[in-house]
Amino acid sequence: MRPTLSIQSLTPELRALERAASQANGHSAPLATHAFLRSGEVVGATALFAPCLTFWAHSEKLHARESFELIRRVRSVATSTVPSYITLCCLDSPFYPFMTKLGFTRLGNADVFQG
Numbered sequence: 001m002r003p004t005l006s007i008q009s010l011t012p013e014l015r016a017l018e019r020a021a022s023q024a025n026g027h028s029a030p031l032a033t034h035a036f037l038r039s040g041e042v043v044g045a046t047a048l049f050a051p052c053l054t055f056w057a058h059s060e061k062l063h064a065r066e067s068f069e070l071i072r073r074v075r076s077v078a079t080s081t082v083p084s085y086i087t088l089c090c091l092d093s094p095f096y097p098f099m100t101k102l103g104f105t106r107l108g109n110a111d112v113f114q115g
Helices: 012-025 064-081
Strands: 005-009 034-038 041-046
Antiparallel strands (some): 005 034
Protein backbone atom coordinates (compact mmCIF):
# COMPACT_ATOMS: atom_id res chain seq x y z
CA MET A 1 0.00 0.00 0.00
CA ARG A 2 1.26 3.45 -0.94
CA PRO A 3 1.89 5.97 1.90
CA THR A 4 -0.70 8.75 2.05
CA LEU A 5 0.36 12.38 1.78
CA SER A 6 -1.71 14.96 3.64
CA ILE A 7 -1.56 18.61 4.65
CA GLN A 8 -2.51 19.68 8.16
CA SER A 9 -2.69 22.97 10.06
CA LEU A 10 0.11 23.31 12.56
CA THR A 11 -0.83 22.65 16.16
CA PRO A 12 1.80 23.48 18.81
CA GLU A 13 2.91 19.83 18.84
CA LEU A 14 3.04 19.57 15.05
CA ARG A 15 4.87 22.93 14.84
CA ALA A 16 7.62 21.54 17.09
CA LEU A 17 7.92 18.45 14.86
CA GLU A 18 7.98 20.61 11.72
CA ARG A 19 10.72 22.88 13.13
CA ALA A 20 12.84 19.90 14.15
CA ALA A 21 12.40 18.24 10.73
CA SER A 22 13.17 21.44 8.80
CA GLN A 23 16.27 22.17 10.90
CA ALA A 24 17.52 18.62 10.39
CA ASN A 25 16.95 19.01 6.63
CA GLY A 26 18.54 22.47 6.43
CA HIS A 27 15.55 24.04 4.65
CA SER A 28 12.32 25.60 5.85
CA ALA A 29 9.14 27.42 4.93
CA PRO A 30 9.41 30.67 6.91
CA LEU A 31 6.38 31.23 9.16
CA ALA A 32 4.93 27.84 8.23
CA THR A 33 1.21 27.43 8.83
CA HIS A 34 0.73 23.86 7.58
CA ALA A 35 2.79 20.67 7.51
CA PHE A 36 2.99 18.01 4.82
CA LEU A 37 2.67 14.56 6.38
CA ARG A 38 3.36 11.11 4.97
CA SER A 39 2.08 8.35 7.19
CA GLY A 40 2.22 10.74 10.17
CA GLU A 41 5.80 11.93 9.53
CA VAL A 42 6.52 15.58 8.70
CA VAL A 43 8.00 15.69 5.19
CA GLY A 44 7.57 19.39 4.41
CA ALA A 45 5.67 22.55 5.22
CA THR A 46 4.04 25.56 3.63
CA ALA A 47 3.27 29.09 4.73
CA LEU A 48 -0.24 29.71 3.50
CA PHE A 49 -1.20 33.32 4.04
CA ALA A 50 2.06 34.16 5.81
CA PRO A 51 2.41 37.91 6.30
CA CYS A 52 4.65 39.37 3.63
CA LEU A 53 5.90 42.93 3.61
CA THR A 54 6.65 44.50 0.24
CA PHE A 55 7.61 48.08 -0.43
CA TRP A 56 8.93 50.31 -3.17
CA ALA A 57 10.76 53.60 -2.89
CA HIS A 58 11.61 55.83 -5.85
CA SER A 59 15.37 55.65 -6.32
CA GLU A 60 15.59 59.08 -7.96
CA LYS A 61 13.04 61.11 -5.99
CA LEU A 62 13.97 60.11 -2.44
CA HIS A 63 17.21 60.70 -0.62
CA ALA A 64 18.81 57.66 1.02
CA ARG A 65 18.02 58.99 4.49
CA GLU A 66 14.32 59.37 3.52
CA SER A 67 14.24 55.84 2.13
CA PHE A 68 15.65 54.39 5.34
CA GLU A 69 13.13 56.41 7.36
CA LEU A 70 10.31 54.98 5.25
CA ILE A 71 11.58 51.45 5.89
CA ARG A 72 11.73 52.16 9.63
CA ARG A 73 8.13 53.41 9.58
CA VAL A 74 6.89 50.47 7.48
CA ARG A 75 8.55 48.02 9.89
CA SER A 76 6.88 49.79 12.80
CA VAL A 77 3.45 49.45 11.19
CA ALA A 78 4.12 45.83 10.23
CA THR A 79 5.25 44.75 13.70
CA SER A 80 2.27 46.51 15.29
CA THR A 81 0.07 44.31 13.09
CA VAL A 82 1.90 40.95 13.17
CA PRO A 83 4.78 39.72 15.33
CA SER A 84 6.81 38.40 12.40
CA TYR A 85 6.75 38.63 8.61
CA ILE A 86 8.89 37.99 5.57
CA THR A 87 10.02 40.57 3.07
CA LEU A 88 11.60 40.39 -0.37
CA CYS A 89 14.56 42.30 -1.75
CA CYS A 90 15.92 41.93 -5.26
CA LEU A 91 19.67 41.53 -5.70
CA ASP A 92 19.78 44.67 -7.85
CA SER A 93 17.87 46.81 -5.33
CA PRO A 94 19.81 49.70 -3.80
CA PHE A 95 18.49 48.42 -0.44
CA TYR A 96 19.98 44.93 -0.83
CA PRO A 97 23.42 45.69 0.68
CA PHE A 98 21.74 47.28 3.71
CA MET A 99 19.03 44.74 4.56
CA THR A 100 20.92 42.96 7.34
CA LYS A 101 22.11 46.32 8.73
CA LEU A 102 18.44 47.35 8.83
CA GLY A 103 17.67 44.35 11.04
CA PHE A 104 16.38 41.85 8.48
CA THR A 105 17.59 38.25 8.57
CA ARG A 106 18.68 36.76 5.24
CA LEU A 107 16.97 33.42 4.55
CA GLY A 108 19.03 32.41 1.51
CA ASN A 109 18.91 32.75 -2.27
CA ALA A 110 15.49 32.73 -3.87
CA ASP A 111 13.71 33.96 -6.96
CA VAL A 112 10.30 35.53 -6.55
CA PHE A 113 7.31 34.09 -8.40
CA GLN A 114 3.70 35.23 -8.51
CA GLY A 115 0.90 32.67 -8.72
